[in-house]
Amino acid sequence: MSEPLIVERDGALVHLKLNRPQVLNALNQAMADALLAAARAIEADGSVRAVLITGEGRAFMAGGDITLFKGDTAARDIDTLMRALHDAIIILARLKLPVVSLAHGMVAGAGVSFALAADVVLAADDAKFLLAYSKLGANPDGGSTWQLPRAIGMRRALGFALLEETMDAATAERTGLVNRLLPAAAAREAALAIALRLAEGPTQAFGRTKALLRGALDRDLPAQLDAERAEFLAGSFTADFSEGVAAFLGKRKPVFRG
Numbered sequence: 001m002s003e004p005l006i007v008e009r010d011g012a013l014v015h016l017k018l019n020r021p022q023v024l025n026a027l028n029q030a031m032a033d034a035l036l037a038a039a040r041a042i043e044a045d046g047s048v049r050a051v052l053i054t055g056e057g058r059a060f061m062a063g064g065d066i067t068l069f070k071g072d073t074a075a076r077d078i079d080t081l082m083r084a085l086h087d088a089i090i091i092l093a094r095l096k097l098p099v100v101s102l103a104h105g106m107v108a109g110a111g112v113s114f115a116l117a118a119d120v121v122l123a124a125d126d127a128k129f130l131l132a133y134s135k136l137g138a139n140p141d142g143g144s145t146w147q148l149p150r151a152i153g154m155r156r157a158l159g160f161a162l163l164e165e166t167m168d169a170a171t172a173e174r175t176g177l178v179n180r181l182l183p184a185a186a187a188r189e190a191a192l193a194i195a196l197r198l199a200e201g202p203t204q205a206f207g208r209t210k211a212l213l214r215g216a217l218d219r220d221l222p223a224q225l226d227a228e229r230a231e232f233l234a235g236s237f238t239a240d241f242s243e244g245v246a247a248f249l250g251k252r253k254p255v256f257r258g
Contacts, residue, residue: 005034006056012049012258013199014042015192021057026065027110029077032084039091049258050199051092052191053101053118055111060102063109063132082141085110089117089143093214096207098198102191103127104184113142116151116177119210122194123178124187127169131161150217152176202240203258208232 006017016038018025025031042048055061068077092099101118103111108130115121133140140161148157152175160167172178182190198206208231216224235241240256247254 003034004028004031005038007038010192010196011199012047012203013052013195014038014048014050015052015054015195018053018055018061021055021059023065024059024062024106025055025057025111026062027081027085027114028065028068029081029084032081032088035088036084036091039088039095043091043095049097049201049203050195051095051097051099051118052195053099053114054188054191055102055104057105059105059111060107060127061109061111061114062106063111066136069136085114085142089114092117094211096210097203098195098201098206098210100191100195100198102182102187103129103178104187106130108132109140110142113140113144113147116147117143120194120198121178122180122182122187122191123169123172124184125169125181126184127172127178129167129172129177130164132164134162134164148177200256201258202238202244202254202256204238204240205235208235 002019004018004020006019008015008017016035018031020026020028020031042051064081068074068081098120099118100120100122101115102122102124103115104124104127107115107127109132112129112131131140131144139145145161148160152160156175159165167175167177169178169181173181212224212227212231215227219227240258243256244254
């Protein structure tokens with residue numbers, strides 16, 4: 001049996017590949033556990049400077065594996081699955097480095113949530129986004145009810161969730177659900193190039209920027225300004241800051257070490 005998650009290392013980049021292509025990468029317990037283990041390992045490894053998440057086969061992730069949702073132990077099994085997925089998403093959000101996802105093909109249910117868990121969300125131009133929870137008589141999970149209003153606004157988020165409309169890739173880019181569209185035929189290579197570029201950047205500065213932006217909606221302006229000042233001053237003591245200033249004044253490209 002193949003592993004539900006492939007973890008590959010390319011220099012300072014960790015590439016996570018969802019690997020249940022025969023079922024469109026539907027999330028089961030083994031995949032959720034593997035994602036949580038990978039997230040914990042990345043957080044503990046100071047040499048990782050960026051993460052890329054992709055799906056093998058024809059889809060990024062077509063939601064949860066519905067075969068788990070039936071039977072006397074369904075509620076317990078769902079709870080166990082959800083806790084592992086949610087813990088993995090929390091870790092990805094707090095990582096002090098950029099996380100990139102590439103959505104392609106069908107991106108449904110938990111697939112929407114997991115794609116949006118990344119800091120930079122790329123989409124192949126064949127991607128189709130659908131929540132589809134109401135078809136099961138269920139509500140969304142995986143943080144999509146937190147991510148969607150922030151990404152596309154409350155009105156669009158409500159319509160997307162309640163009307164069960166499929167959003168194509170062009171609409172996803174136009175509404176702000178994703179950052180950038182990529183041609184499907186070359187999407188994997190383009191996403192890898194973007195992730196590798198981020199892995200060569202000022203990792204600690206990226207981490208501070210990520211934390212500031214993710215916390216911004218929970219602070220008022222004076223508190224956010226205080227946070228920005230504190231983080232900037234903390235960053236001014238790093239080697240990457242010294243390198244960036246020297247490179248700017250020397251009119252050369254900086255070489256960041258993270």
